Amino acid sequence: MNTSYRELKERLAEIVDLEKTAELLRWDQQVKMPPGGSAARAERLATLGRIAHERFVDPGIGRLLDGLESFEESRPYDSVEASLVRVTRRDWRKARRVPSDLLVELTRAAALAYPAWVEARQRSDFSLFLPHVERQFELRRRYVDCFDDFDEPYDVLLDDFEPEMRTAQVRRVFERLKAEQIPLVEAVGERGHADHPPGHYPVERQRRFERDVVDRFGFDPEAWRCDETVHPFESAPSRNDIRITTRHFEDSLDGLFAAMHEFGHGLYEHQVAPELERTPLCRGASLGLHESQSRMWENLVGRSRPFWRFFWPRLKETFPQALGDVETDDWFHLVNRVQPSLIRVEADEVTYNLHIILRFELEQDLLSGHLKPTDLPEAWNARMEEYLGVEVPDDRRGVLQDVHWAGGHIGYFPTYALGNVIAAQIWERVQEDLPDLESEFEQGEFGSLRAWLGENLHKHGRKFTTAETLERVVGAPLDPEPYLRYLRDKMESAYALPGSAGPSESSAG
Numbered sequence: 001m002n003t004s005y006r007e008l009k010e011r012l013a014e015i016v017d018l019e020k021t022a023e024l025l026r027w028d029q030q031v032k033m034p035p036g037g038s039a040a041r042a043e044r045l046a047t048l049g050r051i052a053h054e055r056f057v058d059p060g061i062g063r064l065l066d067g068l069e070s071f072e073e074s075r076p077y078d079s080v081e082a083s084l085v086r087v088t089r090r091d092w093r094k095a096r097r098v099p100s101d102l103l104v105e106l107t108r109a110a111a112l113a114y115p116a117w118v119e120a121r122q123r124s125d126f127s128l129f130l131p132h133v134e135r136q137f138e139l140r141r142r143y144v145d146c147f148d149d150f151d152e153p154y155d156v157l158l159d160d161f162e163p164e165m166r167t168a169q170v171r172r173v174f175e176r177l178k179a180e181q182i183p184l185v186e187a188v189g190e191r192g193h194a195d196h197p198p199g200h201y202p203v204e205r206q207r208r209f210e211r212d213v214v215d216r217f218g219f220d221p222e223a224w225r226c227d228e229t230v231h232p233f234e235s236a237p238s239r240n241d242i243r244i245t246t247r248h249f250e251d252s253l254d255g256l257f258a259a260m261h262e263f264g265h266g267l268y269e270h271q272v273a274p275e276l277e278r279t280p281l282c283r284g285a286s287l288g289l290h291e292s293q294s295r296m297w298e299n300l301v302g303r304s305r306p307f308w309r310f311f312w313p314r315l316k317e318t319f320p321q322a323l324g325d326v327e328t329d330d331w332f333h334l335v336n337r338v339q340p341s342l343i344r345v346e347a348d349e350v351t352y353n354l355h356i357i358l359r360f361e362l363e364q365d366l367l368s369g370h371l372k373p374t375d376l377p378e379a380w381n382a383r384m385e386e387y388l389g390v391e392v393p394d395d396r397r398g399v400l401q402d403v404h405w406a407g408g409h410i411g412y413f414p415t416y417a418l419g420n421v422i423a424a425q426i427w428e429r430v431q432e433d434l435p436d437l438e439s440e441f442e443q444g445e446f447g448s449l450r451a452w453l454g455e456n457l458h459k460h461g462r463k464f465t466t467a468e469t470l471e472r473v474v475g476a477p478l479d480p481e482p483y484l485r486y487l488r489d490k491m492e493s494a495y496a497l498p499g500s501a502g503p504s505e506s507s508a509g
C-alpha cells in the first residue's frame, strides 16, 4: 500500500473519530442531558470542532493529496482509494477557502440567533428576529465571496448540503413541480381533506406497534436504538450504532410516520460498506439523497396500499376502540390526505414541495438583496396565498416557524424537495428490478427492498455526487417526472380524480 495513502487515511480516521465523538455529544445533548449541561457542552463541542477543523485544513493534508495524484489515477474511479483522495481533495480545497475568523463569526451569530428566534416565535414577533436575519444573510454574502467557481451566489450555499448541484438545475426542477403541483392541490380540493379518527391512542401501544413496523423494516437491536425527543432525528455515531428518535401524541398516530422516516435515514448509514468506517466516505452522499431514503420508507412504503394491507388489521387490533369502525379505504385516504396548511413539517406529499419552493425563492431574493429582510413576512404571506391558497394569521405560523435561518443553514431547504424527487426516481427503478415487491409488502416482508438499497446505493457511502449516483442507479439525471407521475397516480387512486390535473405534458410517460 502506498505510504502517503496510508498516512492520509490514518490522519483522516482520527478526524472522523473527533467528528463522530461530537455527534455522540450532540445526540446526548438532545436525548439525555439535563438542561444545566448546555453551557459546558457548547464549549466541549466548540473545542472538538476546532481541533477537527485545524487538523483537516493543515497544509500537510494538501501535500499528501498532491503526492497522490498518480496513485489516484492508477485506481478505478469507483474504488475506495480513488474516491477517498478525490472527495477529500474537494473537501480540503473548500475548507481552506474560508478564513477561520469568518467561521468563528458564523458560529457566534448562530449561537446568538437561536434564543432570539425562540423568543420571537413564542411572541410571534418577527421584529425580534429581524436583526439576526440581516446578520445571517450579510455573513453568508461574505462566505460566498470566499469562492469564485460558481454561476450564481446561491450555488455556494447549496453546495454545502448538495455537493456540485447548481441553483439553475434546482430552479428548473422546481418550476416544473410548481406548474403541476399548484393545480393538483386545487383539483383535489376538499376531497383531499380528512380528519384523524378521534380517540385515544395510548403511547405504550403506539410504541409497540411502531416497533413491530421498524423491526420488519430491519431495525436490529444489536445496532440500533430508538428514543423519544421533541423533534425526531437520526444520528449515527458509527455504522453499527444507529440512533433514531420519535415522538408520540395521545390523540394521533403521526409518531409512526416519524419513526419510519428516521428509520430510512438510519438504514442509509447502517448499510454503508464496512471498509468505509473511519473515513470521510462513511455517510450519505448528500442531504437530498439522505432525504430520498427517509421519504421512501415513510411515504412510498409507509403510505402505500400494500403496506397497509398487511398492517391495517394489526393496527385495528392494537387500537380497537379508536379504529374499530374505520374502513380500510378511509384509513388509506387519511394517511394520504391533501390539505393545504400553514406548517411545513405537517404538510402532506402534494403540498410539501410548495412550502420548500417558497423558501428557496425567498432565500435567493434575500441573498441578492432583491428582498429586504424587513419585507420578508409580507413576501412570505403573499406567496403562501399564491401557492397554497392559505392566509397566514401570524408570524409564528408563518415566517418564524423554521429554525434553519437562525442556524445560518441557508441553502438547506431545497434538499427536502429534492429528496421527494430522487425517492420517486429510485422507486421506479426498484419496481423494475423487484417485480414482487408489492406482494412482499402485503406479507410484511421488506428484506428485498432493504438489500436492493444496500447494494445499489447505501454501500457506496459518500463516494459519488448526487448526479453520479443517479447516473449509476437510474441511468438519468435529476428528473421531476417520476415524482409527478407518482403523485398523480396516487391522487387518482385515492380520490378518483378524473384524469390527471394541470398541464401534464408527461402523463403518457
Ligand code: ZN
Pocket: 261, 265, 291, 294
Ligand atoms: Zn429527514
